[in-house]
Structure formats: C-alpha cells, structure tokens
Amino acid sequence: ANPMRETARAPRVREIMNKKVVSITEDEEIRTAAKKLLKGETNHLPVLDKNGVLVGIVTTYDISKAVVGDGKHRLVREIMTKRVFKATPEEPVDIAAQKLERNNISALPVVDTENRVVGILSAIDLGKLFGGRWQR
Amino acid sequence: ANPMRETARAPRVREIMNKKVVSITEDEEIRTAAKKLLKGETNHLPVLDKNGVLVGIVTTYDISKAVVGDGKHRLVREIMTKRVFKATPEEPVDIAAQKLERNNISALPVVDTENRVVGILSAIDLGKLFGGRWQR
Ligand SMILES: C[S@@+](CC[C@H](N)C(=O)[O-])C[C@H]1O[C@@H](n2cnc3c(N)ncnc32)[C@H](O)[C@@H]1O
Numbered sequence: 598a599n600p601m602r603e604t605a606r607a608p609r610v611r612e613i614m615n616k617k618v619v620s621i622t623e624d625e626e627i628r629t630a631a632k633k634l635l636k637g638e639t640n641h642l643p644v645l646d647k648n649g650v651l652v653g654i655v656t657t658y659d660i661s662k663a664v665v666g667d668g669k670h671r672l673v674r675e676i677m678t679k680r681v682f683k684a685t686p687e688e689p690v691d692i693a694a695q696k697l698e699r700n701n702i703s704a705l706p707v708v709d710t711e712n713r714v715v716g717i718l719s720a721i722d723l724g725k726l727f728g729g730r731w732q733r
Numbered sequence: 734a735n736p737m738r739e740t741a742r743a744p745r746v747r748e749i750m751n752k753k754v755v756s757i758t759e760d761e762e763i764r765t766a767a768k769k770l771l772k773g774e775t776n777h778l779p780v781l782d783k784n785g786v787l788v789g790i791v792t793t794y795d796i797s798k799a800v801v802g803d804g805k806h807r808l809v810r811e812i813m814t815k816r817v818f819k820a821t822p823e824e825p826v827d828i829a830a831q832k833l834e835r836n837n838i839s840a841l842p843v844v845d846t847e848n849r850v851v852g853i854l855s856a857i858d859l860g861k862l863f864g865g866r867w868q869r
Contacts, residue, residue: 719839
C-alpha cells in the first residue's frame with residue numbers, strides 16, 4: 598500500500614551479496630568450468646565475454662547435462678544458460694528473493710549498469726539474513 | 734534472551750517445506766539419478782535404503798564430480814554424501830537456515846522420528862518466505 602515505506606525497510610542486495618565472485622569466460626573449456634565448480638566454493642559461475650560483460654551462467658546442472666548427454670560439447674558457450682536472471686546492488690532483497698523463487702533458481706549475479714558482475718546473491722545468503730531476523 | 738517467545742514467533746519447517754519429494758534408492762544407477770535431477774524439478778535427491786530410511790543425498794554436484802572424474806563409479810551409493818544434514822517438521826526455520834549457511838548447502842531433507850523423508854526444505858523456499866515478510 599505504501600511502497601516508499603516498504604523499500605525503506607527492506608535491506609538491499611548490496612548488503613548481503615557475496616563480493617568474491619568466481620567467473621569464467623565463454624571460450625574456456627567445459628572441463629575448466631567443472632574444475633572451478635567442483636572446488637565447491639560456488640555452484641554458480643557467471644560467464645563473461647572478452648570485455649568482462651555478463652553473457653551467461655553455468656552450474657553443475659549444466660555440466661551434468663553436458664556429460665551425461667551426448668558429450669559432443671567442448672566450450673562453455675555451448676552449454677551456458679544465456680538468458681540470465683540478475684539483480685542490481687540497490688535492489689531490495691525481497692525483489693531478488695521473488696526472482697529466485699519464480700524462476701526456480703538459487704543465485705543471481707549482481708551487475709552494474711554496464712552489465713559487469715560486482716557480486717553474486719544466493720538463496721543461502723538470503724537464508725542467512727532470514728535466520729538473523731528471527732534470532733534478534 | 735527469551736527462547737519461548739522467539740520460538741513462538743518463528744515459522745516451522747513444516748509450513749514452508751516442499752512435501753512432494755523426488756527420491757532414489759542407494760542401489761540404483763548413477764545415470765538414473767542424473768535423469769531425475771536433469772528433469773529439473775529438484776536439485777537434491779534424498780537417497781533411501783530398502784526400508785525407506787534416509788541414508789544419503791545426491792545433487793548435480795556429485796554427478797558432475799563422478800563423470801568429470803575417473804568415471805569408475807556406477808551406483809548411487811558410491812557417490813552420495815552419507816553424512817546428511819537434515820531438519821524436522823517442527824524445527825523453527827531460522828535454525829534450518831543456519832544449517833544451510835554453515836554447511837554451504839542449499840537444501841535439507843525433512844525427516845520424521847524414524848528417519849523417513851516427509852519433505853524437503855530448500856534455500857529457495859526460505860527466500861519465498863523471506864520475500865513475503867517485506868511485502869506485507
Ligand atoms: C558442498 S555443496 C557445494 C555446492 C553448492 N554450494 C550447493 O549448495 O549445492 C555440494 C555437496 O553438498 C552435498 N549436500 C547437499 N545437500 C546436503 C545435505 N542436506 N546434507 C549433506 N550434504 C549435502 C551434496 O551431496 C554435494 O556433495
């Protein structure tokens with residue numbers, strides 16, 4: 598009913614996003630992406646083009662699909678998801694949470710106005726904040 | 734300071750968990766697990782023994798690891814994570830959120846007193862509830 602008041606209360610994506618982002622470029626090999634993912638630090642690799650602009654995202658889901666399938670793909674660009682759902686640093690976290698839920702995904706790259714990745718917001722980060730709310 | 738009051742306020746796992754659980758048994762083939770995961774309905778397959786008791790969990794992370802690695806494994810029990818973090822239906826969601834965060838995982842099987850899976854709680858489900866709180 599009062600959007601001004603609501604946005605004043607909601608934390609921003611910037612406050613809970615992870616600023617340490619592991620990424621990959623679109624012309625690297627799938628096995629390089631797999632190695633990065635299997636280090637276990639992240640389950641979401643933003644894919645960048647030569648200019649550092651976000652062009653896709655790759656997860657262990659895509660790796661499994663590629664290897665379990667016909668195995669004919671070799672490069673990240675062939676298996677990445679190109680239509681990336683993302684967030685901005687100033688976005689209220691409830692809007693970001695809705696994007697995760699509606700699209701059944703578990704993380705959003707956070708981009709600046711030039712589509713450069715400045716962070717990543719995962720459902721686990723949201724859960725962290727959520728846990729905190731009920732503890733205090 | 735007042736745990737009684739806090740638990741009275743916090744929603745329970747039962748209220749937001751997903752009751753439709755896709756699972757697998759430990760002696761099925763890895764490719765069967767991959768097929769179930771790649772249908773995209775879930776990223777977490779609880780693994781059950783012959784008596785329906787929870788004995789492990791498998792995600793696309795484990796599938797990727799198995800296929801990208803030496804490829805010598807064939808059965809789910811060989812690649813599943815055996816030490817499963819889980820929740821109970823009556824657990825407050827903030828406790829469950831902490832388990833996700835501290836263990837860097839994105840879902841918890843929800844079990845009854847006999848270790849039978851009655852639901853699954855994902856970080857996305859938590860985000861859903863979280864989004865709702867700032868909207869109202
Ligand atoms: C450590 S996470 C790393 C990737 C990513 N952070 C994620 O949440 O999927 C991946 C591993 O966690 C395991 N895992 C997922 N949910 C689990 C749970 N509830 N209890 C124990 N292990 C779990 C999977 O079997 C997989 O080996």
